[in-house]
Amino acid sequence: EVKEKIMTGSGGHALPRGNVVVYVNGERRVIENADPKMTTLAYLRSIGLTGTKNGCSEGGCSACCVVVRRVKTDGKTVECLSVNSCLTPICALDSSWITTVEGLGTAKAPHPIQERFAALFSSQCGFCSPGFIMTLYELVQNREHDFEDKIGNLCRCTGYRPILDAAKAIEGATTDGCTGNCATCGCKENQVADVEDCVIGSCTKTKVSAYSNQKIEPDDIKLPEELSKICFDELAIRGKDGTTWYRPSSFAQLLALKQSYPQAKLVQGNTEIGIETKFKHCDYKVLISMASVQEMSGLSFIDTEENFVRVGGAATLTELYAFCLKFQEKNESLKAIGQMLKWFASAQIRNAASLAGNVATASPISDMNPMLCSLGATLELESAERGKRTVLVRDFFISYRVVDLKPDELIAAIIIPVHSQRLDFISAFKQAKRREDDISIVTAGMRISLKPSSDSWIISEACFGFGGMAPTTVTADAVTSALVGKIWNKETLDGALAVVGNKALSLPSNVPGGMAEYRQTL
Numbered sequence: 001e002v003k004e005k006i007m008t009g010s011g012g013h014a015l016p017r018g019n020v021v022v023y024v025n026g027e028r029r030v031i032e033n034a035d036p037k038m039t040t041l042a043y044l045r046s047i048g049l050t051g052t053k054n055g056c057s058e059g060g061c062s063a064c065c066v067v068v069r070r071v072k073t074d075g076k077t078v079e080c081l082s083v084n085s086c087l088t089p090i091c092a093l094d095s096s097w098i099t100t101v102e103g104l105g106t107a108k109a110p111h112p113i114q115e116r117f118a119a120l121f122s123s124q125c126g127f128c129s130p131g132f133i134m135t136l137y138e139l140v141q142n143r144e145h146d147f148e149d150k151i152g153n154l155c156r157c158t159g160y161r162p163i164l165d166a167a168k169a170i171e172g173a174t175t176d177g178c179t180g181n182c183a184t185c186g187c188k189e190n191q192v193a194d195v196e197d198c199v200i201g202s203c204t205k206t207k208v209s210a211y212s213n214q215k216i217e218p219d220d221i222k223l224p225e226e227l228s229k230i231c232f233d234e235l236a237i238r239g240k241d242g243t244t245w246y247r248p249s250s251f252a253q254l255l256a257l258k259q260s261y262p263q264a265k266l267v268q269g270n271t272e273i274g275i276e277t278k279f280k281h282c283d284y285k286v287l288i289s290m291a292s293v294q295e296m297s298g299l300s301f302i303d304t305e306e307n308f309v310r311v312g313g314a315a316t317l318t319e320l321y322a323f324c325l326k327f328q329e330k331n332e333s334l335k336a337i338g339q340m341l342k343w344f345a346s347a348q349i350r351n352a353a354s355l356a357g358n359v360a361t362a363s364p365i366s367d368m369n370p371m372l373c374s375l376g377a378t379l380e381l382e383s384a385e386r387g388k389r390t391v392l393v394r395d396f397f398i399s400y401r402v403v404d405l406k407p408d409e410l411i412a413a414i415i416i417p418v419h420s421q422r423l424d425f426i427s428a429f430k431q432a433k434r435r436e437d438d439i440s441i442v443t444a445g446m447r448i449s450l451k452p453s454s455d456s457w458i459i460s461e462a463c464f465g466f467g468g469m470a471p472t473t474v475t476a477d478a479v480t481s482a483l484v485g486k487i488w489n490k491e492t493l494d495g496a497l498a499v500v501g502n503k504a505l506s507l508p509s510n511v512p513g514g515m516a517e518y519r520q521t522l
Contacts, residue, residue, distance in 0.1 A: 152346025269352030370465030
């Protein structure tokens, strides 16, 4: 019964499609007998598009960046995203329009982005340049601003200054390019804001001024009607080694597949599974994409008073970040989540990965899990056999990389309480060796709520989540006990800090990852 439900399609009259249909730089391509394990990078290079480079193979540098256009699960909206092709399976991009660096321009007729890169000497060895160019292309397509804050690529030559010069020229910046007292100009003397702004012998403002008022406009690409028709097709693609890629079109089918194949891996961005298969040599024979399941997507307030936010199990981190920015002014929870997401991985990873996937991996140094614990977030878990149940995020982590999730269950949604009272104080903290796109050493989410008394402030609620301090995310309940009900003053805080050092977050000297004293001090 389950097998027939899976294999006959939503209308019960058509078998799932067994090939991958993509448009690459405008050319329609049908991939028969596609390998579910093949990355988009491997496919592109196999058809001669070698401008897309393989840098780290783990989504860290974005030298492999390509731009993808596709219809979202609402069936109407077209999204344009930069993704890391070294991690993204080609099967995941079925019914997508893929643009590579070759699709922008040529040496004789370069795209304006490529032209600025060349004119401003933004290539060093040149290996990372295609990735940077495609990232900037996506920013142009989405009419973004402040490019410098949104580039998630790495340059191993460390030639960032000319790359950022090109970014400013592409954006059309004119007067905000130089904020230091450069050696060759006297603008804003003695107001050095950043060492990168103090350029010896060359002034950014002078270099980008030639491109003032020459802002690059987005391309007018209309997706073929075919893509909007086939984007909800059910897929069952079988590789030569027996690996099968399923893409159901309904939540019921998704649950049925997970019941039939309890050891199957659910795939959203493939940002974790891609690492496991490449570097840990994991071999997953059944992969299930959630891309076409509308019930798993989206974010919304679930009550009229806007006290809770529902984050769908397949909602991407980029979608969550945009939601946070939209509502952060009156919502302390979303403001704090947005603070953490700003430094979470790269834009290319956030465009593909989901919050639910990040929770399910149960990394002990996760950026988001401590935040969710401190907010009192809840997981909605669901299976075809037992239906729905809920688990607090803080209770979800059992041991190292082991969670309270049955083999046939999935995370349908994450419910985040909205702490929006005037006396709710929430902050996110992350310490890493590099400010952006780096694994954390210690992370934390901290929440304190106060209430007034006759002559002081009383701590009514306190919750803390920490990453990097145990095999799992920890909540430091001893610290909460030392604070709740006490007067908010220095003596109370000193007492809580003593608990942190003595009981709650102590580490042995031989702790995995080392730096025990440093991590405790953080």
